[in-house]
Amino acid sequence: MRRGGRHRIPGLRHVGTLAALTAFAFAALTTSGGTPTAPVRTAPAGPAAVPGRPGVGLCRIAPGAGIQMSEGMPTPVGYSRSTGEVRALNLMIDFPDAPGEGKALDRLAEFFPQTSEWFSTSSYGRLRYRPYSPIRTWLRMPLRFEEYGIERGAPYDPAYRKLVDDMITVADPDIDFSAYDLVNILVTPNAGPSALDTVLSVTFSGNAEAPVADGVPLANTSFVYSRQDDGSGTHAETGYRVLPHENGHVFGLPDLYTSEGGASVGHWDIMSEDWGVNNDLLAWHKWKLGWLDNEQITCASAPGSSIYTLTPLFRPGGRKMTYIPLTEDSGYAVEVRARGGNDEAVCDPGVLVYRVHGGIDTGEGPVTVMDSDQNSGGCTRRPNVHAELSDAPFQPGETFTDREHGVKVAVISGKQGEYRIRVTRA
Template sequence: MQPTRCRIRPRRRAAALASVTLLTLAVSTSAGSGRLMAGAPTAAGPVALARSSPLGPCMISGPLGVQMSEGIPTPAGYARSTGTVRALNLMVDFSDAPGQGSALDRFGEFFPQTTDWFRTSSYGRLDYRPQAPIDRWLRMPKSFKAYGIERGAPFDPGYRELVQDIVATADPKVDFREYDLLNVLITPNAGPSALDTVLSVTFAGNTQAPVADGVPVANASFVYSRQDDGSGSYAETGYRVLPHENGHVFGLPDLYTQEGGGSVGHWDIMSEDWGADNDLLGWHKWKLGWLDDSQVGCASAPGTTEHVLTPLAEPGTGGKLIFVPVDSKTGYAVELRTQAGNDEAVCKTGVLIYKVAADVDTGHGPVTVIDSTKDSGGCTRSPNVHAELSDATFSPGQYFKDLRTGIRITIAGTDTKGNHQVYVTRGRPTTS
């Protein structure tokens, strides 16, 4: 199966100038002998759960035609998302775009920040180890222009040729079998500025990629330019394009749409990754295997159930996620977001409610955040955050009701530790 192209990221300066992602459906069911082949089937999320288990009804899934689904479990073919992950980093330049400065300086734009971000987000369950076995610019045999890489370029022919040349140039010093994923850090002067055109892409689960040391380079992210407006304002957070791209390598879809971050806003790095820091949704943390099954409440039974949510950013035990299935493909997720960890830029803490659709493809809006204060204008003033949804969280005394299904989610109160009490009622559909 040839790689397919997903929706191109909209060209917007505010909150949308991040990575376009080109992805392929993971079809491999074998972990193989090499790491870049794919992660083991047990690497991402609660794959061992039976549909008859208490959480079974909440393991929504989509049709096979969905390129990169929000469904649980994540299919085989992507890189592992728990345990030790070894990331091969190659800094690449071209005759018409020679690397400026040290290649290790380019490496230093992303590390150790990316490692720290994943450690914090995963509660230490992802031990992300970046390695740069070649400490100089890896010069490609063709000019950058000759590869024909531009915004939204497919894998063939340009990227296939580039990967082949990267492998041929690096292979004498690199054993690709030792790594779980590949980051190609392109010299920033190759191609346009990220302020003008987004080139960063990821090819994930690509079993038809060129082979290196006997295994296909199946999970690879390519990062271009710098996500900086030139003022230095985002110098400390510009690295976050890489956690976003690697999120695809782990099987996560794009949450932005053609209109930008309007459906999720700044509540997940797969939606907005430029500017102020932000974390992943609780649903994604469960999908990646960073939350225990005991931390997830599945509100699938009729009647009213009571739940206690602890802050998502805080490690340790306690309920982190409530899921309310609507059907086998969709449902509502509920979590408590606070100003901590990777969520330090949250301007309104509280309970976040969002709808997850496993049958909606990457880049088409598989997640929709419910705005508790619609048309408020939001509470953030960051130029790279979708402001309207920044104050979407619900506070004690507020509730959300889906009139079509009769599902009601009520935030009842808090305790002295800041935990939130939530009631989920599965009632009859109503028109008011």
């Protein structure tokens, strides 16, 4: 496939004059200009190492052997970088048996600028997510949707490989794929079943064996199909959140939901629940992505008791997480969650305690939130929020205890946005 020359709009080869001007106007809103070079994929996506704060290295768990997508650090080479400017190519596609409903730009507007704003807020401005859509109309695939046999299956199975190959063929005359860090395929919502029946949205990430376009594998590509609309009337404000979830995978984050839904983490991370009202990422994920500095993490690895002060996760700056290692690949993370930023649905602010497992794969429960008030029914009735875990945080005067490992986390106080905790290790 031939490469284009240098263009003011990243990756744009040749389109009609009006389309080119429209694309440039959109790009001008999202980037400072210039011509990006091909993305460099020779470094891990998140922090490559955790030197700096004394002892914090003891809290870094290594990626599990044979794990497809691990909570360990550093994130392996091959995923998109998660700090600095990241260029996202957006292509809207339809099919002969499912022509695009309305304008392709309307489909794009379901996700932007909300997705860029979500990442900016969650990363404290460290991820500058730049969406580009040089082709402003529906890209028609040559086969009927049903002929591709798309299911939510293994990465780049024959059905998806055929779809991606066709998408590359159709788009390649106008797009230089090497100019982008990740790709979003926004499928017309009338292709395939409703998300209430089957969620087809999927991401292929860190996959060096992906189809190649313009000399680079499309190793970090997210597909979004139908709308996650349950009829509660919230879709216009919250429907975009499927894309930050899927893009979380291109940065190396695993699924936290299990076969039981969001039962192990609930609404405390968008990699667990991406339906309904807004929510953020866990502090562990923000550290893994390089959005929290080592100086904002404390490591409770020594025996005895120590007191730590933590500030709410949504606020920039301050200490954000205390980690208590148990084994080489697991431990407890402790953080403060309160309503603010992306944490719209927090109904019971307090100290969240959860166990992280580096040796458990995506979708199999790598993170488990400790519920401070089991079988309470929770404190929220917001749509699509796992109610039972909504009041999971511990309050002043309450203690989490793991007798098996000899660990206690006592919440001493919570005043003026700062919480003091005492960690005791036998």
